[in-house]
Amino acid sequence: MEEVDKSLWVRRKEEFRSRMMEDVEIGYLDRDIIDVLLKFFEREESFTISSCSGRIAVVDSPFPWVREPSSVIFKKHAPVSVEEVSSIIRQPAVWRLWGVVTGPIIHVSTLTLKEALRILEIGREAGMKHSGILSFGRKGIVVELKTGVMVTTLLKVGDEVIPSQESLVKVVETLNEALMEGKERLNRLRKVLGLEPLNYRELWSN
Amino acid sequence: MEEVDKSLWVRRKEEFRSRMMEDVEIGYLDRDIIDVLLKFFEREESFTISSCSGRIAVVDSPFPWVREPSSVIFKKHAPVSVEEVSSIIRQPAVWRLWGVVTGPIIHVSTLTLKEALRILEIGREAGMKHSGILSFGRKGIVVELKTGVMVTTLLKVGDEVIPSQESLVKVVETLNEALMEGKERLNRLRKVLGLEPLNYRELWSN
Numbered sequence: 001m002e003e004v005d006k007s008l009w010v011r012r013k014e015e016f017r018s019r020m021m022e023d024v025e026i027g028y029l030d031r032d033i034i035d036v037l038l039k040f041f042e043r044e045e046s047f048t049i050s051s052c053s054g055r056i057a058v059v060d061s062p063f064p065w066v067r068e069p070s071s072v073i074f075k076k077h078a079p080v081s082v083e084e085v086s087s088i089i090r091q092p093a094v095w096r097l098w099g100v101v102t103g104p105i106i107h108v109s110t111l112t113l114k115e116a117l118r119i120l121e122i123g124r125e126a127g128m129k130h131s132g133i134l135s136f137g138r139k140g141i142v143v144e145l146k147t148g149v150m151v152t153t154l155l156k157v158g159d160e161v162i163p164s165q166e167s168l169v170k171v172v173e174t175l176n177e178a179l180m181e182g183k184e185r186l187n188r189l190r191k192v193l194g195l196e197p198l199n200y201r202e203l204w205s206n
Numbered sequence: 207m208e209e210v211d212k213s214l215w216v217r218r219k220e221e222f223r224s225r226m227m228e229d230v231e232i233g234y235l236d237r238d239i240i241d242v243l244l245k246f247f248e249r250e251e252s253f254t255i256s257s258c259s260g261r262i263a264v265v266d267s268p269f270p271w272v273r274e275p276s277s278v279i280f281k282k283h284a285p286v287s288v289e290e291v292s293s294i295i296r297q298p299a300v301w302r303l304w305g306v307v308t309g310p311i312i313h314v315s316t317l318t319l320k321e322a323l324r325i326l327e328i329g330r331e332a333g334m335k336h337s338g339i340l341s342f343g344r345k346g347i348v349v350e351l352k353t354g355v356m357v358t359t360l361l362k363v364g365d366e367v368i369p370s371q372e373s374l375v376k377v378v379e380t381l382n383e384a385l386m387e388g389k390e391r392l393n394r395l396r397k398v399l400g401l402e403p404l405n406y407r408e409l410w411s412n
Binding site: 062063064065096117120131132133134135136144147148149150151152153154157158160161162163164165166167170171173174177178181 | 268269270271302323326337338339340341342350353354355356357358359360363364366367368369370371372373376377379380383384387
């Protein structure tokens with residue numbers, strides 16, 4: 001097992017911290033998750049390297065897990081309307097259009113194995129059952145915090161729209177409910193971290 | 207970090223080995239993956255605790271990741287026909303019917319961290335990008351080998367069938383293609399482990 005290079009790790013933490021603060025200032029960072037990321041930065045032996053608060057996307061791709069060839073044609077961190085979805089699926093698809101909901105995901109770099117295990121424990125306490133240690137390296141130990149929240153529903157195959165016209169409302173309702181499930185998991189994580197829950201609907205309406 | 211109890215670990219390896227061999231004999235163990243599991247058992251410091259070669263299921267559940275309340279109403283480790291799927295979705299759904307394809311997944315218990323990292327590396331070489339170390343305990347270190355192969359497509363919400371009648375063929379084709387993608391990943395793992403690729407279609411026709 002490769003040892004973590006402490007001075008490299010500390011330098012990277014500061015780099016990631018200033019990059020994040022810049023993103024906050026220009027309003028680039030997803031407001032649904034900022035407080036959680038800051039909480040990890042407060043820990044002596046942790047910082048976050050990437051994150052997503054959960055989102056709904058429409059992806060044109062042979063399969064939802066494929067990166068190449070594939071394009072994200074729509075992405076939103078808040079609920080979607082039937083109108084939004086129906087206008088998207090009227091567009092031609094090269095491969096297949098997938099309605100993809102993902103829950104929150106956070107990648108944490110830790111200085112020590114002890115801290116990595118503690119982060120993993122925090123994830124489990126918050127019900128993020130799909131968490132694990134991804135890698136060990138000179139730059140740090142990478143822990144992924146992830147829920148099982150994931151929907152990948154077929155919206156179009158070539159020219160063929162999949163949901164019948166009458167059923168599209170149910171599909172959109174399901175996507176939105178799944179999104180909210182993910183956002184609630186993030187509030188469970190807040191609780192474990194000693195943070196106040198976020199009222200997302202209030203935040204989104206501003 | 208809790209140390210692995212070596213004698214406990216060795217005892218469990220033997221228990222899991224005999225349980226697996228019994229399953230092989232009564233024809234209970236999934237033939238698509240037996241050789242891979244045996245290969246892990248050959249390693250001094252590893253054994254497998256659970257696995258799936260990849261499958262297509264139809265689940266009645268509020269969301270695909272929910273265990274309770276939820277029931278698997280159909281499950282198959284080989285491609286499905288349009289007739290199979292259309293007869294299932296004629297059945298009433300309590301919650302929602304999801305067509306779920308999962309790729310191969312293998313849980314390995316290792317005696318040492320060094321071996322856990324080696325297993326993780328094997329997973330990455332085989333393109334199982336969603337692999338990670340799940341836990342450290344007296345009973346061993348648990349490594350999950352997993353691909354990104356996953357489809358969870360809506361088939362029914364309450365009484366409302368989602369795919370239009372004309373589009374069901376495309377849905378079933380997509381499920382089957384996704385299943386085969388998963389099975390091919392398992393063949394990539396075989397290659398890394400020095401095993402011969404499996405001809406699934408030949409196996410299934412017997």
